[in-house]
Amino acid sequence: MAKNTNRGGGxxxxxNPNGSGWVNxxxxxxxxxxxxxxxxxxxxxxxxxxQETEHTIHKVNGTIGEKNSYGNDPASxxx
Numbered sequence: 861m862a863k864n865t866n867r868g869g870g871x872x873x874x875x876n877p878n879g880s881g882w883v884n885x886x887x888x889x890x891x892x893x894x895x896x897x898x899x900x901x902x903x904x905x906x907x908x909x910x911q912e913t914e915h916t917i918h919k920v921n922g923t924i925g926e927k928n929s930y931g932n933d934p935a936s937x938x939x
Contacts, residue, residue, distance in 0.1 A: 870914030873897070873904040875922065886911070905930075 872885045876893060882900035884892045884907060891907060894900035901917055905928070908915035912931035919925040 870916055871904045871908040871911065872916045872918065873900045874918040875920055886913075 869887050871891070874883055874885060875881075876883045881893060881895045882897045883890045883894070884900055884904040886907070892900070892903050894903060904915050904917070908928070909930045913929075915928045915930065916924055917926040917928075
């Protein structure tokens with residue numbers, strides 16, 4: 861699937877800034893909401909793969925816990 865150029869940046873899985881649960885955001889826009897972090901991570905990963913972009917998973921305190929790239933990664937092409 862082709863990249864969606866309408867949204868900037870990668871996908872961020874974060875605690876919901878508007879209440880309980882977790883959200884996935886891209887380009888400052890909430891693209892999905894979830895009660896459980898595990899479900900949010902699954903959905904965020906899927907969306908990042910579709911968009912061929914980076915997926916950043918945040919901890920409860922908001923710090924970055926993990927990053928995964930699903931797009932063109934120049935470092936992986938080095939021999």
